[in-house]
Amino acid sequence: MEQGTRAKAWGRVWPAIRPPHSRNLRAGAWYPIVQDELPDRVTLEIGNTTIEVPRRVLEIRPRKPTRFSVVHRVDYDNSRPRASVHKLGRFYGVCPACGERFALYGKPEQVQCKFCSHKGDVAWWETA
Numbered sequence: 001m002e003q004g005t006r007a008k009a010w011g012r013v014w015p016a017i018r019p020p021h022s023r024n025l026r027a028g029a030w031y032p033i034v035q036d037e038l039p040d041r042v043t044l045e046i047g048n049t050t051i052e053v054p055r056r057v058l059e060i061r062p063r064k065p066t067r068f069s070v071v072h073r074v075d076y077d078n079s080r081p082r083a084s085v086h087k088l089g090r091f092y093g094v095c096p097a098c099g100e101r102f103a104l105y106g107k108p109e110q111v112q113c114k115f116c117s118h119k120g121d122v123a124w125w126e127t128a
Helices: none
Strands: 007-011 031-035 041-046 048-052 059-060 069-072 091-094 101-103 110-112 118-123
Touching: 007 041
Parallel strands: none
Antiparallel strands: 007 031, 007 059, 031 041, 041 048, 069 091, 091 101, 110 118
16 A cells, blocks of 8 residues: 555654654654544554554644654754764754655755655745
């Protein structure tokens, strides 16, 4: 099954909330909500698996956004490099089409994903 084909809505984890159960969810990435019947939880599809997440930790939208998310890493520290996330810098972009992360240089208004070629606006006004 293609990811998101049975999506009822789309959700991403609020940047300020990183509970243990959201560790598999990437900041700035949108995930299809495949079950939304419970008042306090939704079920997200991540690749070929699903995960239940408390509704309160998600930003939920009826349609998948087309704008690139911007993640502002508040825990970023130049003096303590951390694997792949460190090379992305304090701000990085997330493609709405494929979910890939990439470094942002300057403050571009539009970008094109080098992984899937999606092109669009950068949503600086809703930094995750």
